Amino acid sequence: MNARTSFEALSNPERYRFEWVPCYQCGETKCEPLLVGEEDLTGKEGQFQYVSCSSCGLSYQNPRIHLDQIAEFYDSEYIAHRKKKNWGILTPLYERAMSKHDREKIKLVSNYMQLNAESCVLDVGCAVGTFLLRVKDELGSAISGVDFKDDLSFPRFDEIDFHNGLFYEQDALVPESFDLITMWHFLEHCYDPARSLQKAKQLLQPEGRLIIEVPRLDSRTSKWFGPKWPGVQAPQHTVLFDRAHLEQMVEQADLEIVEHLAYGAFPSYFYIFAGNYFRMFGKGMNLDRIVAPYFLGQALLFPYLLFERKLNLAMQTIVCRRKP
Numbered sequence: 001m002n003a004r005t006s007f008e009a010l011s012n013p014e015r016y017r018f019e020w021v022p023c024y025q026c027g028e029t030k031c032e033p034l035l036v037g038e039e040d041l042t043g044k045e046g047q048f049q050y051v052s053c054s055s056c057g058l059s060y061q062n063p064r065i066h067l068d069q070i071a072e073f074y075d076s077e078y079i080a081h082r083k084k085k086n087w088g089i090l091t092p093l094y095e096r097a098m099s100k101h102d103r104e105k106i107k108l109v110s111n112y113m114q115l116n117a118e119s120c121v122l123d124v125g126c127a128v129g130t131f132l133l134r135v136k137d138e139l140g141s142a143i144s145g146v147d148f149k150d151d152l153s154f155p156r157f158d159e160i161d162f163h164n165g166l167f168y169e170q171d172a173l174v175p176e177s178f179d180l181i182t183m184w185h186f187l188e189h190c191y192d193p194a195r196s197l198q199k200a201k202q203l204l205q206p207e208g209r210l211i212i213e214v215p216r217l218d219s220r221t222s223k224w225f226g227p228k229w230p231g232v233q234a235p236q237h238t239v240l241f242d243r244a245h246l247e248q249m250v251e252q253a254d255l256e257i258v259e260h261l262a263y264g265a266f267p268s269y270f271y272i273f274a275g276n277y278f279r280m281f282g283k284g285m286n287l288d289r290i291v292a293p294y295f296l297g298q299a300l301l302f303p304y305l306l307f308e309r310k311l312n313l314a315m316q317t318i319v320c321r322r323k324p
């Protein structure tokens with residue numbers, strides 16, 4: 001079926017404004033319908049179409065929700081929950097899981113470079129900045145962050161050299177000044193990923209590294225859950241990258257791939273849990289109710305998750321550098 005016809009059959013509130021976009025990778029406007037995603041996490045209204053490009057095969061949201069309207073999808077309980085401190089007897093487990101995520105990022109980075117007090121680190125899509133603050137505390141590096149939302153009230157946020165707005169529009173960041181640029185689950189949200197990669201390349205020191213983590217479309221959980229795969233995360237996710245397209249886009253930006261990994265710092269288990277939840281209970285996940293089953297499931301799956309890095313479960317990470 002034609003992508004326009006199939007989109008017209010979907011049900012969306014009148015006030016949503018959509019725009020058709022050419023392929024982010026090759027500029028082709030012809031595309032075929034791929035899947036329909038919903039806002040499964042918070043349960044907000046809408047049906048969002050993903051297509052595959054007729055020329056290069058990139059999977060992306062088309063039409064996409066207008067940039068002026070996307071912010072409201074980031075307002076949710078999501079960020080509020082990150083500030084919540086009291087989960088009853090599960091508080092220590094919850095806190096450990098949150099800090100583990102940032103520890104995993106630092107571990108991953110340290111496989112590729114040694115950061116120290118001389119290093120400058122930029123995190124694109126830094127949210128409340130907990131990763132950057134850990135980098136500062138553990139390694140002493142200078143920390144900068146960009147996000148189109150700001151959360152200045154978060155503890156210690158003022159210690160980050162923070163830039164608010166779209167990454168590719170940041171003119172205050174100094175070219176060739178960063179030893180490390182990280183994009184943890186940023187690129188798949190971006191409205192112009194190719195331009196963001198160009199921007200990152202300009203900002204990297206000649207020997208610097210760019211580390212990008214995104215969900216992996218050609219992964220096991222994606223096959224298991226189809227349109228209910230948590231990696232769809234509509235409408236926030238603009239692009240659904242498989243390995244080949246992620247690598248192509250990076251190479252088109254004239255970056256050299258140092259390594260591609262079939263895992264990331266983000267726990268794939270979250271996708272196993274959330275995918276099952278969405279399939280069983282539909283959209284809208286109440287974090288208050290799921291914290292206990294979440295940790296129980298994780299304990300039960302522990303033997304399986306030991307092999308996470310070999311199983312291509314849900315995530316991928318690509319480490320890049322500027323071409324010498």
Ligand SMILES: [Zn+2]
Nearest residue numbers: 023026053056
């Ligand atoms: Zn294309």
